[in-house]
Amino acid sequence: MMNSRLVEIWVGIFVAAGLAALFMLAMQVSNLSTYSNDEGYEISARFQDTSGLKVRSPVTMAGVTIGRVKNIHFDEQTFEAVVTLRIEDQYREVLPKDTSASIYTAGLLGEKYVGLEPGGAMKVLGQGDEIRLTQDSLVLEKLIGQFISRFMDDSGDN
Amino acid sequence: MLSSLQRLGHNALGFFQRLGRAHLLLLRILEGQPALVPKFSLVIQQLYSVGVLSLLIILVSGTFVGMVLGLQGYNTLVDFGAEESLGVIVALTLVRELGPVVTALLFAGRAGSALTAEIGLMKTTEQLSAMEMMAVDPIRRVLAPRFLAGFLSMPLLAAIFSAVGVLGGYFVGVGLLGVDQGAYWSQMQANVDLYDDIYNGVIKSLVFGIVVTWIAVFEGYDAVPTSEGISRSTTRTVVHASLAVLGLDFVLTALMFGE
Numbered sequence: 001m002m003n004s005r006l007v008e009i010w011v012g013i014f015v016a017a018g019l020a021a022l023f024m025l026a027m028q029v030s031n032l033s034t035y036s037n038d039e040g041y042e043i044s045a046r047f048q049d050t051s052g053l054k055v056r057s058p059v060t061m062a063g064v065t066i067g068r069v070k071n072i073h074f075d076e077q078t079f080e081a082v083v084t085l086r087i088e089d090q091y092r093e094v095l096p097k098d099t100s101a102s103i104y105t106a107g108l109l110g111e112k113y114v115g116l117e118p119g120g121a122m123k124v125l126g127q128g129d130e131i132r133l134t135q136d137s138l139v140l141e142k143l144i145g146q147f148i149s150r151f152m153d154d155s156g157d158n
Numbered sequence: 159m160l161s162s163l164q165r166l167g168h169n170a171l172g173f174f175q176r177l178g179r180a181h182l183l184l185l186r187i188l189e190g191q192p193a194l195v196p197k198f199s200l201v202i203q204q205l206y207s208v209g210v211l212s213l214l215i216i217l218v219s220g221t222f223v224g225m226v227l228g229l230q231g232y233n234t235l236v237d238f239g240a241e242e243s244l245g246v247i248v249a250l251t252l253v254r255e256l257g258p259v260v261t262a263l264l265f266a267g268r269a270g271s272a273l274t275a276e277i278g279l280m281k282t283t284e285q286l287s288a289m290e291m292m293a294v295d296p297i298r299r300v301l302a303p304r305f306l307a308g309f310l311s312m313p314l315l316a317a318i319f320s321a322v323g324v325l326g327g328y329f330v331g332v333g334l335l336g337v338d339q340g341a342y343w344s345q346m347q348a349n350v351d352l353y354d355d356i357y358n359g360v361i362k363s364l365v366f367g368i369v370v371t372w373i374a375v376f377e378g379y380d381a382v383p384t385s386e387g388i389s390r391s392t393t394r395t396v397v398h399a400s401l402a403v404l405g406l407d408f409v410l411t412a413l414m415f416g417e
Contacts, residue, residue: 018314021321
């Protein structure tokens with residue numbers, strides 16, 4: 001029989017390793033570290049088409065993630081989608097008033113994200129403001145449809 | 159004709175009697191759990207033989223499973239130019255499925271069979287009866303600490319398996335195949351959810367821990383007290399525990415991830 005002190009030490013190592021593994025899974029593997037701690041401010045943007053965009057999709061400017069999509073809902077008056085963006089606190093009072101928002105796709109098959117492009121205005125966006133200039137999510141079917149109809153028109157002319 | 163019907167009935171009755179005995183035993187083991195608090199050294203002893211001694215096989219298999227996932231995932235993803243998603247594939251596969259399931263299968267083979275053989279031999283050599291003679295309840299003294307140790311070890315072992323597997327996938331994907339290191343982790347963090355994926359994986363491993371140890375302890379306690387009986391019980395432990403784990407895994411997956 002091994003002496004009980006050694007057994008206890010080994011069990012301690014085992015339990016510590018198990019807890020460390022759980023901790024690593026929580027912190028390093030999962031999205032816990034990217035959970036927004038409700039800080040920051042919200043701006044909204046209206047789109048005709050947000051297909052593919054999800055809550056928690058990244059909001060980027062110049063390729064750097066500066067916030068996340070907080071909420072997407074449908075406005076039954078204007079038949080538009082209203083997307084609420086939560087921008088991190090460190091970028092408060094930085095984005096110009098005429099910043100434009102577009103929905104892009106990361107790679108050909110990747111996830112959708114909101115890309116912001118700065119304008120030149122001196123005024124800045126604050127809590128609750130709305131982005132006026134938006135560009136919709138690119139829907140591949142529509143694009144192919146347009147392409148085919150144009151192709152048909154062209155061939156008809158000749 | 160009649161005798162074959164009788165045999166069928168006999169087997170069915172025997173099956174249900176065993177099932178009933180297993181549940182009664184589980185009830186008595188659970189009743190015995192509060193009494194373990196003052197005698198926690200018994201549990202520590204069992205944590206050593208069930209958990210610590212299983213550590214090596216878990217570490218080695220976790221590393222290799224992760225490495226294989228990295229290799230296979232890379233070869234599939236590279237055709238779509240999506241090898242940045244390798245981290246997601248490795249982590250989700252491990253945390254949701256392979257971590258709990260493979261750990262439970264290894265656990266049944268490594269620790270479950272040992273538990274059954276030990277308890278079965280105690281029964282055969284009448285150590286359990288001797289305890290009863292001394293007014294020591296063998297269920298509380300022998301079975302309860304083993305059950306608790308199995309229940310506690312499984313989630314820890316599964317977490318170690320998954321963590322080591324993710325590192326193994328990292329080693330192959332980033333180290334050998336040249337996936338971008340930042341993409342490996344950031345894509346993983348963006349797509350693995352703490353509640354949906356990791357908590358559910360832990361719940362799975364807790365359930366598997368209960369089932370595997372329960373089967374192992376019951377088979378040992380219910381063994382026919384001969385050398386042949388012990389060998390049969392040990393085999394049954396591994397077979398039944400593995401089947402139970404695979405079956406339950408489907409049910410749990412359907413409950414957790416099927417919407």
